[in-house]
Amino acid sequence: MVQSGPSCVYALEQIHGLVNASHLLHLSMNVPDSPFPVTLPMIGQMGSFERPSASLGDPLDLYVHGYVSGRMFQGARTGAVPVCVSVAHLDGLVLSLSAFNSSYNYRSAVLFGHASLVTDAEEKLYALELITDSVVPGRWAQSRQPPTSAELQSTSVLRVKVASGSFKARDGETGEDKHDMENEQARDSIWAGVVPVHQVFGEAVPSSYNRVKETPAYITDYAKELTKDNAEYAVNAIKAAKKE
Amino acid sequence: MVQSGPSCVYALEQIHGLVNASHLLHLSMNVPDSPFPVTLPMIGQMGSFERPSASLGDPLDLYVHGYVSGRMFQGARTGAVPVCVSVAHLDGLVLSLSAFNSSYNYRSAVLFGHASLVTDAEEKLYALELITDSVVPGRWAQSRQPPTSAELQSTSVLRVKVASGSFKARDGETGEDKHDMENEQARDSIWAGVVPVHQVFGEAVPSSYNRVKETPAYITDYAKELTKDNAEYAVNAIKAAKKE
Numbered sequence: 001m002v003q004s005g006p007s008c009v010y011a012l013e014q015i016h017g018l019v020n021a022s023h024l025l026h027l028s029m030n031v032p033d034s035p036f037p038v039t040l041p042m043i044g045q046m047g048s049f050e051r052p053s054a055s056l057g058d059p060l061d062l063y064v065h066g067y068v069s070g071r072m073f074q075g076a077r078t079g080a081v082p083v084c085v086s087v088a089h090l091d092g093l094v095l096s097l098s099a100f101n102s103s104y105n106y107r108s109a110v111l112f113g114h115a116s117l118v119t120d121a122e123e124k125l126y127a128l129e130l131i132t133d134s135v136v137p138g139r140w141a142q143s144r145q146p147p148t149s150a151e152l153q154s155t156s157v158l159r160v161k162v163a164s165g166s167f168k169a170r171d172g173e174t175g176e177d178k179h180d181m182e183n184e185q186a187r188d189s190i191w192a193g194v195v196p197v198h199q200v201f202g203e204a205v206p207s208s209y210n211r212v213k214e215t216p217a218y219i220t221d222y223a224k225e226l227t228k229d230n231a232e233y234a235v236n237a238i239k240a241a242k243k244e
Numbered sequence: 245m246v247q248s249g250p251s252c253v254y255a256l257e258q259i260h261g262l263v264n265a266s267h268l269l270h271l272s273m274n275v276p277d278s279p280f281p282v283t284l285p286m287i288g289q290m291g292s293f294e295r296p297s298a299s300l301g302d303p304l305d306l307y308v309h310g311y312v313s314g315r316m317f318q319g320a321r322t323g324a325v326p327v328c329v330s331v332a333h334l335d336g337l338v339l340s341l342s343a344f345n346s347s348y349n350y351r352s353a354v355l356f357g358h359a360s361l362v363t364d365a366e367e368k369l370y371a372l373e374l375i376t377d378s379v380v381p382g383r384w385a386q387s388r389q390p391p392t393s394a395e396l397q398s399t400s401v402l403r404v405k406v407a408s409g410s411f412k413a414r415d416g417e418t419g420e421d422k423h424d425m426e427n428e429q430a431r432d433s434i435w436a437g438v439v440p441v442h443q444v445f446g447e448a449v450p451s452s453y454n455r456v457k458e459t460p461a462y463i464t465d466y467a468k469e470l471t472k473d474n475a476e477y478a479v480n481a482i483k484a485a486k487k488e
Contacts, residue, residue: 024348026332028283039270041352084272086284098387099383100395112280113280139339143340143342144341144342144424144427144430151342187453187455188455191386191454191460192451192454193450195446195449196449200442201337201439202441202475205439205482207437208417231446
């Protein structure tokens with residue numbers, strides 16, 4: 001568990017980088033009068049409104065957007081709500097001789113912090129640009145501007161002040177117990193290896209009413225690069241020295 | 245919000261089907277002496293130990309496996325712990341003329357229930373086979389059998405008795421407000437459409453010590469079919485009548 005602070009730039013970079021590379025994150029909070037925490041899939045991005053030039057190794061806030069019911073926002077309106085944010089990337093199915101040494105190659109991060117509703121108009125605009133550009137970099141500037149006041153009013157953004165976080169990952173090939181490596185029958189009959197898994201951002205499909213003939217390069221290039229990077233990561237993870 | 249029960253077979257099928265199609269799920273619970281819920285990425289599968297032939301439309305339990313610290317299992321050992329389980333599949337980046345009508349195509353489900361540690365030896369074996377086969381169908385029978393007693397003892401499985409759940413999805417092309425559809429400048433200059441997103445299960449990489457020359461068909465076929473189904477879903481979702 002990493003406390004945020006200047007002494008752990010590397011851990012912050014890992015956590016923030018993974019959160020920013022995640023198109024979906026899972027945000028959990030407790031709600032009044034229910035024994036269950038509630039988890040919601042949301043869009044989010046790390047940033048600093050006070051210091052927009054801050055880097056991934058700096059302490060940052062998490063800005064999130066998604067459907068949150070009035071009941072859940074009640075707490076965020078009146079004060080800060082304790083939340084946990086979780087992201088996980090599946091990079092490979094790790095199939096060892098024994099089911100018990102089988103695993104996943106993956107990268108995951110959690111953040112713990114306090115969520116509040118963003119009420120300042122400038123900060124909300126900053127966060128909406130940040131979040132929109134996390135879907136496709138540059139999309140905010142390329143979409144219809146400026147936002148209408150009705151749009152700004154009807155859109156809710158949460159700022160999570162991060163208290164702590166952690167990063168966990170596994171890569172490498174399969175691992176085995178000694179007794180399985182010495183089990184000739186198992187070695188001769190059971191395939192051991194890794195199935196790499198990655199996310200593909202495919203060929204953009206124009207909408208029925210779209211008038212722009214060619215899909216802009218900022219969209220197609222991003223989709224191609226992201227797909228290539230994902231595929232390379234999953235395959236390279238298998239070759240990496242085992243780490244879990 | 246769907247209460248589990250025989251009157252909502254369709255909703256149960258949707259929720260259970262999505263959970264079972266998710267190689268990772270996010271499980272949240274509260275832990276003693278912390279204001280924050282804790283979310284963990286885990287492997288899980290719906291099933292019924294009492295009635296293994298139960299179908300996806302029947303009420304089912306969720307069996308999960310993953311690293312859970314002793315502190316977290318404390319509650320599950322002594323009684324049932326309220327949990328929320330969340331899965332989400334990103335199917336497309338929905339890029340409307342305005343950032344505010346932009347969205348994702350996605351499918352998501354949450355389950356609320358009570359988690360307990362599985363202590364019965366037969367039920368644990370049932371769950372471990374279920375969970376192993378959720379990674380690659382048939383892998384349990386193809387891996388080294390039987391499990392050792394040390395393996396069984398060191399592996400923890402949670403059973404979640406589901407109290408309620410819900411399913412949420414968006415598909416279709418982009419949507420717009422009337423004023424944007426009438427905005428000739430926006431229509432002429434901004435590309436509107438969807439970038440389909442799907443998960444690829446790639447070419448299996450044998451481990452350095454693997455002796456089985458060909459990757460077995462139950463692995464390669466599964467990877468190919470899953471990838472094909474994922475790709476088709478993401479593209480077909482764009483053509484579907486818009487639903488959110």
